Amino acid sequence: MTEIVVISRLVPDLVEELEIASNGTALDRAWLRLIINEFDNHAIEQAILIKEKVGANVTIISPEAEGVEDMLFTTAAKGADKLIKITGVGDEKPTNLSLAETLAEIIKEINPDLILNGVQAHDDITGDLAPQLADLLGMPYVGYISGVELGDGKVTAFKEYPGGVLAEMEITLPAVLGIQASEEPPRYVAISKVRQMMSTASIDELPAGDLKIDGDAPIDRMYLPEAAERAEMLEGSEEEVAEKLTSLLQDLGLL
Amino acid sequence: MTQDIYLLIEHIQGQVSDISYILAAAAKELAAKENASVVGILFGSGAENLKDTLALDKVIYCDHDSLAEFTSDAYKRTLTALLGEYSPRALFFGNTTLGADVSSSIATHMKFPIINSCIKISDSGGIISQICGGKIMVDSKLADGTTLVTMNPGGYKPEEGQGSPGETITFNAPDLEGLKVKLTQFIEPDAGDVDIGQEKVLVAIGRGIQTEDNIELADELAALLGGTVCASRPVIDQGWLPTSRLVGRSGKSVKPDLYLSLGISGATEHIEAITDSKTIIAINSDPDAPIFDIAQYGIEVDLFDLIDPLLEQLGSAKD
Numbered sequence: 154m155t156e157i158v159v160i161s162r163l164v165p166d167l168v169e170e171l172e173i174a175s176n177g178t179a180l181d182r183a184w185l186r187l188i189i190n191e192f193d194n195h196a197i198e199q200a201i202l203i204k205e206k207v208g209a210n211v212t213i214i215s216p217e218a219e220g221v222e223d224m225l226f227t228t229a230a231k232g233a234d235k236l237i238k239i240t241g242v243g244d245e246k247p248t249n250l251s252l253a254e255t256l257a258e259i260i261k262e263i264n265p266d267l268i269l270n271g272v273q274a275h276d277d278i279t280g281d282l283a284p285q286l287a288d289l290l291g292m293p294y295v296g297y298i299s300g301v302e303l304g305d306g307k308v309t310a311f312k313e314y315p316g317g318v319l320a321e322m323e324i325t326l327p328a329v330l331g332i333q334a335s336e337e338p339p340r341y342v343a344i345s346k347v348r349q350m351m352s353t354a355s356i357d358e359l360p361a362g363d364l365k366i367d368g369d370a371p372i373d374r375m376y377l378p379e380a381a382e383r384a385e386m387l388e389g390s391e392e393e394v395a396e397k398l399t400s401l402l403q404d405l406g407l408l
Numbered sequence: 409m410t411q412d413i414y415l416l417i418e419h420i421q422g423q424v425s426d427i428s429y430i431l432a433a434a435a436k437e438l439a440a441k442e443n444a445s446v447v448g449i450l451f452g453s454g455a456e457n458l459k460d461t462l463a464l465d466k467v468i469y470c471d472h473d474s475l476a477e478f479t480s481d482a483y484k485r486t487l488t489a490l491l492g493e494y495s496p497r498a499l500f501f502g503n504t505t506l507g508a509d510v511s512s513s514i515a516t517h518m519k520f521p522i523i524n525s526c527i528k529i530s531d532s533g534g535i536i537s538q539i540c541g542g543k544i545m546v547d548s549k550l551a552d553g554t555t556l557v558t559m560n561p562g563g564y565k566p567e568e569g570q571g572s573p574g575e576t577i578t579f580n581a582p583d584l585e586g587l588k589v590k591l592t593q594f595i596e597p598d599a600g601d602v603d604i605g606q607e608k609v610l611v612a613i614g615r616g617i618q619t620e621d622n623i624e625l626a627d628e629l630a631a632l633l634g635g636t637v638c639a640s641r642p643v644i645d646q647g648w649l650p651t652s653r654l655v656g657r658s659g660k661s662v663k664p665d666l667y668l669s670l671g672i673s674g675a676t677e678h679i680e681a682i683t684d685s686k687t688i689i690a691i692n693s694d695p696d697a698p699i700f701d702i703a704q705y706g707i708e709v710d711l712f713d714l715i716d717p718l719l720e721q722l723g724s725a726k727d
Contacts (some may be wrong), residue, residue, distance in 0.1 A: 155614075160596045165540060166693060167540060167541045167543060167673065168673075170431040171540060171543050171544055174546075176595070180540075181546065188559055190542070191639045191642075193411065195645070214727070221572070229676045232584070242715065248513075250516060251516075252432070253516070267587045272508075273508070273541060275540050275675070276539055276540050276544075277524055277525075277527070277539065277542050278523065278524050278537060278539055278546055278548075279522060279523065280512035280515050280516070280522040280524060280526065281508060281511075281512040281524070282512075283512075284508075284509065284510070284511075284512040284513035284516070285512050285515070285706060287453055287513055287515045288512075288513040288514075288516040290515060293480065293481050293510060293588035294480055294509065294513055295480055295589055296505070296508055296509050297505040297508070297509075297658060312505065313505055313658035314505055314506075314594075314658065315425070315504070315505070315657065315658060315659075316597070316659075316660060317596055317597035317651050317652060317654065317658075317659055318421075318595065318596055318597060319594070319595040319597075319661065320477075320591055320594055320595075321591070321594075321595060322479070322589055322590065322592065322594075323589075323590045324588060324589050324590075325588040325589075327465075328588070328652055331508075333658065334641075334644075334645045335640070335645075337647075338645055338646045340645060348454075349519060353486070356419075366520075368521055368523075369520075369521030369551050370521035370522065370523045370535075370548050370550065370551045370555050371548060371549050372546060372550065372551065373547040373548060373549060374546070374547040375546050375547075376543060376545050376547075377543070377544065377545070378538070378542065378543070378544075378545050378701065380454050380700075383700055383701055383706070384688075384690060384700045384701075384702075384703040384704055384705050384706030385702075385703075385704065385705050385706070386706045386707065386708060387705060387706070387707045389619070391713045391714050391717050392605060392717045393720075394707055394714060394717075394719040395714060395717035395720070395721045396721055398689070398705075398707065398718060398721075399718070399721040399722055399725050401689075401705060402633070402666070402722075402725075403725060405665075405666070406666065406689075407609065407633065407666050408722070408724055408726065
């Protein structure tokens with residue numbers, strides 16, 4: 154049976170206001186609302202699609218964080234076979250390299266054919282997780298993938314280039330792919346099905362290795378962007394704003 | 409010994425990508441502060457002339473059949489060999505679908521530190537990055553030895569990196585047998601649809617459009633303005649519009665007279681593709697949405713409260 158591992162991370166919800174921690178070099182994570190990294194959500198969907206098409210055993214691995222159990226049980230409701238939570242991560246975001254080192258040790262035991270991960274996470278500053286993991290495992294890596302066909306000892310993946318061009322890549326397995334988009338949009342599952350998983354599925358807990366908070370390139374400061382050149386805001390009731398926008402478009406010669 | 413500032417030149421199907429010029433501009437600025445030269449790394453097959461329009465002090469060119477087009481395995485092997493001989497102060501990659509395939513894995517392989525998403529070199533020669541969809545800025549410094557940097561567009565214009573290069577040094581490719589990644593073909597986008605890169609008026613929709621049915625509203629708006637509907641990534645991923653309408657890093661870059669965005673927050677990959685628009689007007693319910701930082705005009709409102717009065721006003725203005 155084909156073994157697929159998906160690494161899924163929670164990231165700050167950008168709809169919420171972000172604040173900087175008192176040390177000035179990290180996000181204040183105390184009140185941060187976390188959501189699934191949307192690219193990882195696509196990676197999960199892609200793994201389930203492959204499982205439905207050709208059969209596979211799908212393992213989801215996630216570093217612990219507020220809400221990670223719910224996220225893992227949701228993947229089980231979608232069809233994931235095995236759930237692993239990495240414990241001992243702490244409140245700070247570890248560097249991707251140290252997380253990759255922990256993941257590499259866990260993944261070597263599973264010995265998968267294919268590892269899928271979201272191509273990026275918006276809060277990454279010291280490198281991307283999937284290519285780092287690929288190097289540690291001695292596997293090839295290709296990212297920005299929006300289609301995967303599993304073959305015998307290889308995978309055909311469609312890589313997105315600027316301008317809507319796709320590059321068809323043939324990659325020898327085992328391999329790590331950075332998923333940009335799954336072939337179908339990530340599915341929704343009923344909350345009742347997730348609840349059912351909470352009582353029937355189990356989450357294995359594996360301890361993290363030596364996680365580091367700081368990368369090797371020193372971060373001096375993290376801060377909110379200055380909004381000096383912000384847009385001129387059109388204010389008022391909806392009707393007033395509609396009127397202002399209409400006359401603005403007329404002034405610009407666009408109507 | 410002075411360590412120079414290096415960059416990896418990106419090219420696809422015989423065309424040097426804009427990001428290569430942006431890398432040259434950033435490298436030039438950093439090199440001036442470090443009193444160093446700018447060195448471009450070019451891989452290709454019979455492609456040495458691709459260096460000709462770049463502002464570089466020096467070029468290291470490696471020619472091999474397997475380097476004709478970018479693939480991560482061949483590039484990684486060749487770069488790793490090259491970095492065994494040369495020791496840059498910094499090596500810039502595009503944070504693109506090409507550069508990001510190799511930058512982090514080379515950093516891990518060579519044990520070099522890496523900094524993501526640089527948009528600008530600071531006055532003191534530091535790296536200014538933008539993360540969290542443009543909502544957070546980060547200042548960092550080059551470490552001792554070699555630091556890798558991935559670069560987002562936005563901070564420099566491609567013109568700033570145009571020029572003509574100095575001497576070219578040849579680098580012999582390492583053993584490239586048994587590559588694990590092979591490019592089998594390019595698949596061009598369906599040419600049947602409109603080319604949003606050429607449209608004068610674009611109504612762009614994002615996650616805020618919420619449902620497929622609501623796209624009708626954007627269509628109506630576009631019809632009144634004589635424009636076309638395009639979209640950011642989430643809309644395309646849902647399959648609500650074809651990929652030909654995607655604006656962003658892996659879609660099209662656009663330059664319309666009017667870019668009217670509805671419910672687009674303005675993630676970095678999106679913003680970098682719309683900066684050449686003449687007028688950007690953004691409608692979004694989140695007052696902190698990064699799109700308001702690059703739009704000339706903004707409206708903080710629930711899109712669905714505004715759309716009816718707006719369609720009405722535009723309709724009567726046209727009559």
